[in-house]
Amino acid sequence: MPSICFYFQVHQPFRIKKYSVFDVGQDHNYFDDQNLNEKGSRAVMEKIAKKCYLPTNQVLLDLIHRHPEFKISYSFSGVALEQMEKYAPEVLKSFQRLVKTGNVEILDETYYHSLSFFYSDEEFIEQIKLHRKKIKELFDYEPKIFRNTELAYNNELAALVEELGYDGILAEGWEHYLGYRSPNFVYRPKGTNKIKLLLKNYKLSDDIAFRFSNQGWEEYPLNVPKFCQWVNSINGNGHTVNLFMDYETFGEHQWEDTGIFNFLKFLPEEILKHPDNNFKTPSELVDLYEPVGELDIHNILTWADMERDLSAWTGNSMQKSALKKVYELEEDVLNSDNEQLIDDWRKMQTSDHFYYMCTKWFNDGDVHKYFSPYESPYEAFISFMNVLNDFRFRLESEISRA
Amino acid sequence: MFGWEFPPFNSGGLGTACYGITKSLSEKGVEIDFVLPRSYKFSENFLNIISDKLPKIKIKEISSPLVSYATSQNYRRRVFLLKKSGINNIYCDNLIQEVYRYSLLAREIAKDTCCDLIHVHDWMTFPAGIEAQKILNKPLLSHVHSTETDRSGGHGTNPEVFGIEKEGIKKSDGVIAVSNFTKDKIVKNYNAAENKVDVIYNAIDKNEFSSDSNCENHFNFHGKKIVLFLGRITLHKGPDYFLDVAKKVLEKNKDVIFIVSGSGDMDQQIIEQAADLGIADKVLFTGFLRGEQLRKIYKMANLYVMPSVAEPFGITPLESLASKTPVLISKQSGISEILNHCLKVDFWDINEMANKILAVLENEELEECLVDNGFAEIDRFNWNNVAEKIISIYERLIWRKKYM
Numbered sequence: 001m002p003s004i005c006f007y008f009q010v011h012q013p014f015r016i017k018k019y020s021v022f023d024v025g026q027d028h029n030y031f032d033d034q035n036l037n038e039k040g041s042r043a044v045m046e047k048i049a050k051k052c053y054l055p056t057n058q059v060l061l062d063l064i065h066r067h068p069e070f071k072i073s074y075s076f077s078g079v080a081l082e083q084m085e086k087y088a089p090e091v092l093k094s095f096q097r098l099v100k101t102g103n104v105e106i107l108d109e110t111y112y113h114s115l116s117f118f119y120s121d122e123e124f125i126e127q128i129k130l131h132r133k134k135i136k137e138l139f140d141y142e143p144k145i146f147r148n149t150e151l152a153y154n155n156e157l158a159a160l161v162e163e164l165g166y167d168g169i170l171a172e173g174w175e176h177y178l179g180y181r182s183p184n185f186v187y188r189p190k191g192t193n194k195i196k197l198l199l200k201n202y203k204l205s206d207d208i209a210f211r212f213s214n215q216g217w218e219e220y221p222l223n224v225p226k227f228c229q230w231v232n233s234i235n236g237n238g239h240t241v242n243l244f245m246d247y248e249t250f251g252e253h254q255w256e257d258t259g260i261f262n263f264l265k266f267l268p269e270e271i272l273k274h275p276d277n278n279f280k281t282p283s284e285l286v287d288l289y290e291p292v293g294e295l296d297i298h299n300i301l302t303w304a305d306m307e308r309d310l311s312a313w314t315g316n317s318m319q320k321s322a323l324k325k326v327y328e329l330e331e332d333v334l335n336s337d338n339e340q341l342i343d344d345w346r347k348m349q350t351s352d353h354f355y356y357m358c359t360k361w362f363n364d365g366d367v368h369k370y371f372s373p374y375e376s377p378y379e380a381f382i383s384f385m386n387v388l389n390d391f392r393f394r395l396e397s398e399i400s401r402a
Numbered sequence: 403m404f405g406w407e408f409p410p411f412n413s414g415g416l417g418t419a420c421y422g423i424t425k426s427l428s429e430k431g432v433e434i435d436f437v438l439p440r441s442y443k444f445s446e447n448f449l450n451i452i453s454d455k456l457p458k459i460k461i462k463e464i465s466s467p468l469v470s471y472a473t474s475q476n477y478r479r480r481v482f483l484l485k486k487s488g489i490n491n492i493y494c495d496n497l498i499q500e501v502y503r504y505s506l507l508a509r510e511i512a513k514d515t516c517c518d519l520i521h522v523h524d525w526m527t528f529p530a531g532i533e534a535q536k537i538l539n540k541p542l543l544s545h546v547h548s549t550e551t552d553r554s555g556g557h558g559t560n561p562e563v564f565g566i567e568k569e570g571i572k573k574s575d576g577v578i579a580v581s582n583f584t585k586d587k588i589v590k591n592y593n594a595a596e597n598k599v600d601v602i603y604n605a606i607d608k609n610e611f612s613s614d615s616n617c618e619n620h621f622n623f624h625g626k627k628i629v630l631f632l633g634r635i636t637l638h639k640g641p642d643y644f645l646d647v648a649k650k651v652l653e654k655n656k657d658v659i660f661i662v663s664g665s666g667d668m669d670q671q672i673i674e675q676a677a678d679l680g681i682a683d684k685v686l687f688t689g690f691l692r693g694e695q696l697r698k699i700y701k702m703a704n705l706y707v708m709p710s711v712a713e714p715f716g717i718t719p720l721e722s723l724a725s726k727t728p729v730l731i732s733k734q735s736g737i738s739e740i741l742n743h744c745l746k747v748d749f750w751d752i753n754e755m756a757n758k759i760l761a762v763l764e765n766e767e768l769e770e771c772l773v774d775n776g777f778a779e780i781d782r783f784n785w786n787n788v789a790e791k792i793i794s795i796y797e798r799l800i801w802r803k804k805y806m
Contacts, residue, residue, distance in 0.1 A: 020753060020754065020757040021654065021756070021757045021760050021761065022753055022756075022757065316767075316771050317767040317770050317771055318765075318767045318768055318771050320767070321765070321767040359743070359771055359775050375746065376742070376745075376746070377771075378743075378745055378768060378771070378772060379745075381761075381765070381767075381768055381771075382757065382758060382761040382768070385761065385765055385768075386757070386761070
């Protein structure tokens, strides 16, 4: 009896505007994005609100009304929620309506959608606290499950997250670590006692998120009965099918004319036709199932690319240097006690800034380019480093004042 | 094929391109009679060098003082000097007349030549190509490396040259443009049908620059970084923008040396501009460089800047990357259409150009990523691919002439 567990990632960064060396010392609004035009944060939020968030929320709200047993979960980054408050309050309201139905679970993550776990435990924990606070404030909700930025995971992360009191954590279900084992069960992370690990069934997840409209795919077109048949075939060989994906799959990555909304609309009914199937949220799964075994994931595992690592964020020397220089400032920034400085510094930690500097696919000009607000990874790096220099001057003058 | 000078006797990219194209075509079995103008100035060992390098090419010379990138002005000076030294009296005093005289001589050569197609490079050979076409009744393919509108920087376009280009393009059975940037001009300014023009980007012989010649970098030893301009010192290459940006950069970072390498009709003006801007001590002029010196100067630089106002292709950024020096190029260039791992800027945007130069000079990681990725990327630009594309155009034009 496989349960279907949906988790959708909702995240938008505060993009750094085109910032020149001649702006250093003059302009301290790094995220005011008017000069990025249609690729600036406000414009992107407004566009995605219309294409994805609002219509998808409506579809899901209708589904919950029609099928009271239909359940989903979300992880919202703090910076995405902040942008909804600023640029698209109607989107926030519609998420709040969804959460109120009681069929929606919210997961915790770092407020700034950062890679802080790999650079500073203190900063990582602080950003989770800020996230909990925001979720409590906006949704009156206290998450029990944690997921890290880009699903970046290893044993140490699981142990720390257990210490922080979470019941469960999510990771990619990659055969490189699973071997013969199936991602469709609950596992125990190595070195932990209580916390449970839920694994993304990446094949079925990516069938929807990446391949749905790919006409070169042998299974194209993907329709609801076909997909349900794949799910049902797991019956007897798994407890749960974890479908984890970016929320922007619906309407943004897969446009409306691909039929993605209809797919979503008719999926629950078809799934529920089979009497053994149901929908569960991560915390329900954790409560329901005991781990079938221990998983030892020593290296960093993510849900990104073929490599399933962080190379898209930390692979080249520009990225490494930018990350190092941001985290070097931690002590001084926190000691400054200046709220604006601390917030700016944390917004600079958002993983997307480093992703925009990735050069590994730049030759082909493929999908990654589409999402970058910059003309090239080099331009992303230049604006970032100029901002960082300005920030350092502000920080120095703040310290000398104090 | 009516072409131009070959390295090491070239004065710019046209010679490099002619050499790369001819060499790789002949390696693929294309037999070429290569016609080029030659005045007394070429030493006798020129032919020996060429026949060593290109054993399968038959060189046919026409005595003429025409050189690539000639302008009416510098042509007149050249002929004046020739006559003064008592060399020859048969050349015309006026460039355009000489181009037509050349075409009549080309006609004589065509009479003794047997070929399947006539391939000409840039305007000065167009009339020769047309004459040969009349004699031989074979398809004419004109290869456009630059147009008069590029060379004049949009100011003072020479109507006679423009007329020759227009006539050549009209009479041609096919046209090769070195970029979409150039194709657009051929279609818009010269009224060519869009489907008559194929775009074939130029290439580079990577090994020629990447060989490890150990060069000492004196300036870096004193904490100084080097920014290089390399090209003809003429309006469309934007040397004046280079100096304006030098001034901007020096306001933020004193430890930079700007090298201007090349010569041209704006030499004097540019030296004066550097003095007027008060940066004469930070700008070095090397004159025209070739061979080992050229390879050295690329390697010495921390960044190569090509601020061209209008650049049909731009082979120098590829040479720079082959030398493992990163590049900043103007968006008004053919090469910017296809080169990814470089910095790009509008030639007039001095602030943004300075921003990017300073970023490279002050962040070694940026320099490193640009070089590593750029060096790998230029593998795509090889003459072998160019020759294959040219051969398929040859085949198409020959087939069409025969059967349509």
